[in-house]
Amino acid sequence: MPIKILMPALSPTMTEGNLAKWHKKEGDAVESGDVLAEIETDKATMEVEAVEEGTLGKIVVPEGTADVAVNAVIALLLEEGEDASALDGADTSSGGAAPAAAEEPKQEAKPAPAAPTAASAPAEAPAPAASGGRVFASPLARRIASQEGLDVAAISGSGPRGRVVKRDVEAALASGTGKAAPKAAAAGAPPAAAPTVDDPVFANMPEFEAVPNSSMRKVIASRLTASARDIPHFNVTADIEIDNLMKARKDLNGRDGADYKISVNDFVIKAVAVALKRCPDVNVSYTDDAILKFKRADVSIAVAIEGGLITPIIKDAGAMGLAEISSTAKELAGKARDGKLQPEEFQGGTFTISNLGMFGVKSFNSIINPPQGGILSVGAGEQRPVVKNGALSVATVMSLTLAVDHRCIDGATAAGFMKELKAILEDPISLLL
Amino acid sequence: MADTSFDVVIIGAGPGGYVTAIRAAQLGMKTAIIEKKHLGGICLNWGCIPTKALLRSAEIYHYMQHADAYGLSAKDVSFDIEKVIGRSRGVSKQLNGGVGHLLKKNKVTVIDGTGKLKGGGKVAVTGTDGKALPDLSANHIIVATGARPRALPGLEPDGKLVWTYFEALKPDIFPKKLLVIGSGAIGIEFASFYQTLGADVTVVEVMSQIMPVEDAEISGIARKQMEKNGLKILTEAKVTKLAKGANDVTCTVEDKAGKIQEIKVDRVISAVGVQGNIEDIGLENTKVKTDRGCIVIDGYGRTAEAGVYAIGDVAGPPMLAHKAEHEGVICIEKIAGRPNVHPMEKTQIPGCTYCQPQVASVGLTEAKAKEEGYKVKVGRFPFIGNGKAIALGEPEGLIKTVFDEKTGQLLGAHMVGAEVTELIQGFVIAMGLETTEEELMHTVFPHPTLSEMMHESVLDAYGRVIHF
Numbered sequence: 008m009p010i011k012i013l014m015p016a017l018s019p020t021m022t023e024g025n026l027a028k029w030h031k032k033e034g035d036a037v038e039s040g041d042v043l044a045e046i047e048t049d050k051a052t053m054e055v056e057a058v059e060e061g062t063l064g065k066i067v068v069p070e071g072t073a074d075v076a077v078n079a080v081i082a083l084l085l086e087e088g089e090d091a092s093a094l095d096g097a098d099t100s101s102g103g104a105a106p107a108a109a110e111e112p113k114q115e116a117k118p119a120p121a122a123p124t125a126a127s128a129p130a131e132a133p134a135p136a137a138s139g140g141r142v143f144a145s146p147l148a149r150r151i152a153s154q155e156g157l158d159v160a161a162i163s164g165s166g167p168r169g170r171v172v173k174r175d176v177e178a179a180l181a182s183g184t185g186k187a188a189p190k191a192a193a194a195g196a197p198p199a200a201a202p203t204v205d206d207p208v209f210a211n212m213p214e215f216e217a218v219p220n221s222s223m224r225k226v227i228a229s230r231l232t233a234s235a236r237d238i239p240h241f242n243v244t245a246d247i248e249i250d251n252l253m254k255a256r257k258d259l260n261g262r263d264g265a266d267y268k269i270s271v272n273d274f275v276i277k278a279v280a281v282a283l284k285r286c287p288d289v290n291v292s293y294t295d296d297a298i299l300k301f302k303r304a305d306v307s308i309a310v311a312i313e314g315g316l317i318t319p320i321i322k323d324a325g326a327m328g329l330a331e332i333s334s335t336a337k338e339l340a341g342k343a344r345d346g347k348l349q350p351e352e353f354q355g356g357t358f359t360i361s362n363l364g365m366f367g368v369k370s371f372n373s374i375i376n377p378p379q380g381g382i383l384s385v386g387a388g389e390q391r392p393v394v395k396n397g398a399l400s401v402a403t404v405m406s407l408t409l410a411v412d413h414r415c416i417d418g419a420t421a422a423g424f425m426k427e428l429k430a431i432l433e434d435p436i437s438l439l440l
Numbered sequence: 441m442a443d444t445s446f447d448v449v450i451i452g453a454g455p456g457g458y459v460t461a462i463r464a465a466q467l468g469m470k471t472a473i474i475e476k477k478h479l480g481g482i483c484l485n486w487g488c489i490p491t492k493a494l495l496r497s498a499e500i501y502h503y504m505q506h507a508d509a510y511g512l513s514a515k516d517v518s519f520d521i522e523k524v525i526g527r528s529r530g531v532s533k534q535l536n537g538g539v540g541h542l543l544k545k546n547k548v549t550v551i552d553g554t555g556k557l558k559g560g561g562k563v564a565v566t567g568t569d570g571k572a573l574p575d576l577s578a579n580h581i582i583v584a585t586g587a588r589p590r591a592l593p594g595l596e597p598d599g600k601l602v603w604t605y606f607e608a609l610k611p612d613i614f615p616k617k618l619l620v621i622g623s624g625a626i627g628i629e630f631a632s633f634y635q636t637l638g639a640d641v642t643v644v645e646v647m648s649q650i651m652p653v654e655d656a657e658i659s660g661i662a663r664k665q666m667e668k669n670g671l672k673i674l675t676e677a678k679v680t681k682l683a684k685g686a687n688d689v690t691c692t693v694e695d696k697a698g699k700i701q702e703i704k705v706d707r708v709i710s711a712v713g714v715q716g717n718i719e720d721i722g723l724e725n726t727k728v729k730t731d732r733g734c735i736v737i738d739g740y741g742r743t744a745e746a747g748v749y750a751i752g753d754v755a756g757p758p759m760l761a762h763k764a765e766h767e768g769v770i771c772i773e774k775i776a777g778r779p780n781v782h783p784m785e786k787t788q789i790p791g792c793t794y795c796q797p798q799v800a801s802v803g804l805t806e807a808k809a810k811e812e813g814y815k816v817k818v819g820r821f822p823f824i825g826n827g828k829a830i831a832l833g834e835p836e837g838l839i840k841t842v843f844d845e846k847t848g849q850l851l852g853a854h855m856v857g858a859e860v861t862e863l864i865q866g867f868v869i870a871m872g873l874e875t876t877e878e879e880l881m882h883t884v885f886p887h888p889t890l891s892e893m894m895h896e897s898v899l900d901a902y903g904r905v906i907h908f
Contacts, residue, residue, distance in 0.1 A: 040468070145874030147849050154847065167780060173849075173874055349777070 009083040009093050010059050012043065014068070016077045016169050024048045025073045025222060026081060031063045037084060044070070044081070047222060051317075051353075052346035061086045064094050073219065144171035151176045183294040184378075201228075223315040234377045239413040242372050245425045247432045248402045249388050255435050259329065267330040271405070272308075272362050275385055276332050278431040280304045280325035281438060283358055286424040290357050291380040293415035307356030307376060308336060310343040317343050318376060320356040360385060370406035380415050381424075384408040405432075442574070443549070446472045448772070449563050449578040451555035451721065454481020456752030456764025457584035458539050463769050465546040467776040472576060473548055474555035474565060479539040481586055483761040485532045490609050491629055493528035495794050498636035502796065509833055519637060521614045528609065557581065557722030561747055564722070580747055580775050583728075583735060584768065585721055587714040587753035595621060595682055595710055601689050602682060602708045605630070615639055615706035619691050621679050623650035625793045627711030628666075632795035635671045642672040642703055644679050644693055651793060655805040655854040658840060662856045665797050665836055682708060716754040731756075739783025741771030749775075763789050787851075790868045792861035797837055800864035803852030803871060806842050815845040817877075819901025821893045823857045825908040828888040834858035839897040841867075848876030853897075859890055866894055877902055 014024065025047040031037060042054045043063070064085040068075055075081065083094055144152070144159040148171045152159045155176070162179045164171035202208050204217050220228070252274055259269055283290040283304035292299040304325050307318035319339035324332055342348045359376045362385035370386040388405040407428065411421045431437060448464045450457045453475035464471040478485040497519070507514040543550050553567040555576075563581060565573040589604040591597060597604045603611070608630045616639060620631045623645035635641040643650065649659040650666075650673060663673055674693060680700075681692035691703045716734040726745040729736040734757075735750035737743055743750055749771050752764030766784055773781045790802040809816050823829040823837035837857015844851055853867035870880055877898055885895040899905045 040466070146876045146879050147847060147874035150876055151847055165780065165782065349779070 009064050009085050009089060010061065011080045012055075012057075012082040012084055014075045014077050014079045014081050015046065015055055021048050021077060023074045023076050023222075026068050026070055026075050027052060029066060029070045030054075033063055033066055035063045037061055037063050047346075051348050051350075057084070059084060059086070061089075064089075064091060074222075142171065143169065145173065147173050148176045152179075155180055183292070183297060183299055221314050223317075227315055230377060231374050234375050238375050238377065240372075240375060240410050241413055241418070241421075242408050242410050243418070243421045243425050244370060244406060244408045245429050246391075247405045247407055247429050248393070249405050249432060250403050252432055252435050253388070253403055267333050269329045269333050271364070271388060272360075272385065273329050273333045273336060274432065274435060275360060275362070275383075275407075276306055276308065276321055276324050276336065277327070277329055277438065278428055278435070279358065279360055279383060280306050280321075280323070282424055282428040282431060284325050285427050286420070288420045289381055289411070289416055289424040291415045292357070292378045293380060293412055294378075298415045301357045304358060305356045307353075307359040307379070308339070309359060309361040309373075309376075310340050312344050312346075317348065317353055318356060318359055319343050319348055319353050358382070364388060364405065370408050372408055373410050375410055375412055379412075381409060381411040381421075383428075384410070444574045444576050446470045446549070446576060446578040448472070448580045448582065448775070449474065449555070449576050450582045450584055451557075451563065452481065452584035452586055452717075452752075452754075453479045453539070453543075453550070454584060454586045454752060454764065455483045455761040456586070456768045457481065457582070458543060459765040460582060460584065460751060460768030460772050461548045462542060462546045464772045464776075465548050467772065467778070469772075469776065471546075471548045472551060472578070473543065474551045474553055474563070474576075476552075476554045476568065478536055479543070479550070480532075480536050482588075484535050484539065486606055486609060487626075488761055489535055490528040490532045491605075491626075491633070492794060493531040494524060494609070494633050495629060495796075497524045497527065498633045499796070502636050506833075521611070521637075524637075525610055551576075554720075556720065557583070557726050557728075557748065559722075559725035559745075578747075580749065582741070582768070582771060583721060583743075583748065583750040583754055584752050584764070585717040585754045586764075587716050587759055589710065590713045590715045591710065592621075592712050595679060595708075595712070597710045598684075601684050601687075602710055604710055608709050611707070613706065617703075617705040618642070618707055618709065619644065619679070619689075619703055619705045620709045620711060622711040622713065623647075623652070623673070623675075624711060624713065625651070625791070627709065628793060628795045630709050630711065631671060632666070635666075635669065636796060640672075642674065642705070644677050644691075645673070645675045646678045648676050650675065651799060653791065654793075654799055654801055655840060655852070656807060658799060658801065658838065658854045658856045661836075661838055662795070662797060662799050665856075666795065669796060679708075714753065714759055716756070718754060739770075740774040740781070741767060742774075758786070758789055758791065760789065760791065785872075788868060788871050790864050792864065794861060797857050798860045799856050800860040801852065801854040802864055802868050803850070804842060805852060805854065806840070809842050809844075809851045814851060816851065817843040817845050817901045819843070819897040819899065819905070821896040821900055821905065821908060823890075823893065825896070826888075826890060826893050828890050828892070829858065831888070832858060832890075839863075839893045841894075841897045841901050843877055843898075843901050848878060850875065850877070850880070853894075857890075863891055863894060866891060 027045040027047045029044050030042045037057045038060045039057055041057045043057050044055045046053055046055055061084040063082060065083040067083065068081040085093060142160045143164065149159055151173060157176060157179055159171050162171050162175050165175050166172040256269055256271065256274065287300055290301045290304050303323050305320050305322045306324045307320050309316055309318050321332060321335055339352060356379065358379055359382040361373045361382060363371060364385050364387035367387050371384045373382040373384045375382050386406040388403050390401050391404040392399055393402045393404065409421055409425055447469035448471045450461050450473045453473050457473055458479060461471050461473045483489065501519055504514040504517045551565060553565045553573060556564045558564050558575065561577050561579060563576045565576060567573050589597065599607055605626055615634065618634050618639045618641045620627045620641060620643045623643050627643060628651060631641045631643045649656055650663050651659050667673060676696040677693050679691050680694050683690040688704055688706055689708050691705060691708060692700060693703060694700050718730055718733060718735060723730065726748055728743040728745045728748055735743055735755050737750050737755045741749040741751045741755065751767040751771050753759040755767065770781060770784055787803050790800065793799040806816060806818055819841040821839050824835045829835055834857060840854040841850065842852040843849065850867065850871050853864065855864060880898045885892045896905050896907055
């Protein structure tokens with residue numbers, strides 16, 4: 008029987024993806040490890056590798072197909088010795104959902120009479136999974152989840168083939184996720200529906216080209232809509248004099264043998280991470296039961312990429328030197344632009360920095376990147392007149408705007424963080440202390 | 441000129457290095473491996489494998505001596521130590537050739553010589569003839585240089601009267617009297633081998649139990665059995681002095697109470713542990729950090745120097761071949777950007793000791809589990825309750841399981857008795873798959889096998905044991 012090649016889940020949150028490109032044609036020989044196709048997920052493009060060897064018998068989902076459900080059959084692979092005739096009537100039903108009729112003829116034939124002997128009936132029905140498919144989880148993961156009142160179906164798995172294992176349940180416990188999904192979010196219809204393409208509201212507007220929403224665009228839309236709607240944002244702005252910082256930067260970059268080029272943003276990343284350590288009440292996430300205070304500051308950096316943006320993470324940036332931050336940020340930004348970020352490289356940051364200073368923007372507000380508690384918007388550093396001791400002088404000034412979730416961060420806390428951040432950036436040498 | 445630019449260069453072709461090389465090649469990387477002596481390293485040539493060959497001879501000898509118990513007769517049972525050793529060397533040689541074949545089949549470039557990190561993705565190579573070979577360059581360099589016997593001051597091996605495992609594997613004489621310092625896996629296996637073949641063997645261990653990493657109860661049972669076999673064991677004792685004669689050594693042994701005795705033996709085996717080979721490999725040319733004689737790595741073998749990795753014994757304990765292999769595979773798969781690569785779960789690395797009786801274990805000992813704050817359920821099942829064990833004539837031994845009372849997680853399994861080194865893997869898989877006591881109870885174990893004791897031990901932990 009031909010082997011089914013299924014749409015893989017390339018990230019824990021992926022439910023569907025686009026089949027961007029086939030690297031093999033029907034009839035091509037396939038060896039284990041060969042790249043078969045490219046899949047465009049929520050946030051990145053990834054390659055699908057063959058696990059088994061054989062001949063690509065049939066491409067079920069042509070390239071360019073959008074929104075292919077995870078576990079749908081995308082192609083059929085002929086095993087050694089099989090020829091194309093094996094494809095006739097081959098089952099292309101999805102791998103993850105209910106088993107196909109052909110595979111379970113006995114159940115079909117006997118339409119559920121009462122079990123003949125009570126003793127053999129299972130004591131309890133298996134818990135239905137959220138998506139209706141089988142949830143793969145280790146016995147220990149299931150037991151700990153049930154003891155802690157978590158739903159394994161709501162936990163993303165990191166084990167083989169996405170199986171939920173103990174460490175995933177422990178991570179969900181620590182982060183407060185994995186609770187039986189909040190009702191409001193689970194209930195179908197999106198609340199603030201955008202108009203459709205054929206909505207009469209567009210009738211009298213100029214001619215347009217309709218560019219279909221990419222997976223990434225959809226994720227941006229749904230997450231940021233939810234954030235703007237559900238999170239009570241407020242902003243705190245501070246002007247930072249960065250002449251000392253610029254001097255330090257020039258000095259560091261001008262050293263003999265410097266194989267790095269530190270940017271202002273690298274300083275901001277470092278300063279934010281250190282300030283978060285000093286003000287742990289800002290390095291938080293809100294949940295209905297508890298405020299989660301993270302023990303490490305992992306800073307997400309908003310990177311504009313073709314068709315949207317993504318936020319790769321500089322983990323524990325406070326513990327890194329500027330050169331390391333600089334090289335890490337460059338590497339991650341490069342991978343982001345190439346669509347090569349691994350899920351763990353863009354999922355799980357505790358705070359975000361968005362910098363539009365390079366466009367000459369003076370200041371702006373950002374929408375919080377949930378489940379984080381805060382996001383910092385960085386404007387351009389520019390010479391501005393400042394008044395010092397009653398006299399006018401010139402300084403290089405950069406405006407920073409912090410947006411926070413008022414459910415977990417109050418005004419004085421936010422202001423305290425900005426004070427700390429300002430102190431560090433205006434006197435960067437203090438980072439040595 | 442030969443190619444000098446690779447995706448991956450591995451220094452050391454022990455079990456960690458050569459397995460990593462093969463996996464690297466499978467992942468499509470251009471791979472070179474540098475080995476200064478023997479493909480397969482200590483494990484295959486001077487460790488795991490040749491000792492198993494010796495112990496097999498000893499085991500068969502033991503059965504021949506006890507043939508009567510099985511209704512058989514074997515007269516004039518004797519051995520030829522030269523032939524026993526010859527067989528052991530032959531086994532190593534065969535496997536050594538096998539590794540060479542595997543590397544060739546996978547198109548791994550094998551370089552005979554010594555590798556030294558130069559920094560900047562370069563490795564200097566000196567051929568086995570002492571001549572410098574062209575430098576190799578690679579994006580990823582994996583240090584897999586292994587470990588060597590540790591020497592204690594005053595008790596240093598001399599290769600003649602005081603042996604390490606090298607000499608113990610190829611002895612110049614069969615010692616009538618032997619003293620073994622250290623009762624870890626290496627010490628106790630050699631003690632078992634020489635004792636079974638008739639030597640008068642004394643083992644001196646500084647800790648309170650033999651095989652100090654094993655569960656205390658299991659270690660105690662093993663000790664009793666070994667002492668019954670005729671092995672002399674001194675625990676909480678240390679050798680303070682070795683006075684060498686022309687062809688003998690007088691060992692001064694001091695016990696906990698300060699009581700001193702002198703034991704005169706033909707040879708001494710020093711088996712006081714091993715230490716990482718971190719010298720002369722050019723670490724000073726990199727940012728690589730070391731701690732207590734081993735290279736410091738993260739969960740993926742990465743060192744403090746980007747592009748330089750370490751795996752196996754040189755990267756720290758437990759110093760076991762199977763740990764090295766697995767560590768290497770994780771390291772190379774992470775380098776290749778494979779999805780779903782996770783650091784090794786160190787509490788799930790099994791350990792096997794092939795003394796008489798055998799000892800095998802995985803996970804936490806009962807004492808360690810309690811120390812870590814678990815409330816435990818402990819199951820025990822003795823060999824005497826198992827049909828197959830009785831039929832084999834091996835009624836001594838125990839299988840012990842340790843569960844977390846709260847979650848039913850199998851925290852540890854500990855075994856002593858016949859063939860347990862082949863049994864332990866069942867529990868290792870169970871732990872890896874995160875089974876609880878329930879799945880283990882629902883598993884069908886074939887009858888009649890020793891493995892049924894694994895089932896019974898689990899049942900016993902929950903008060904449901906059948907055959908005892």
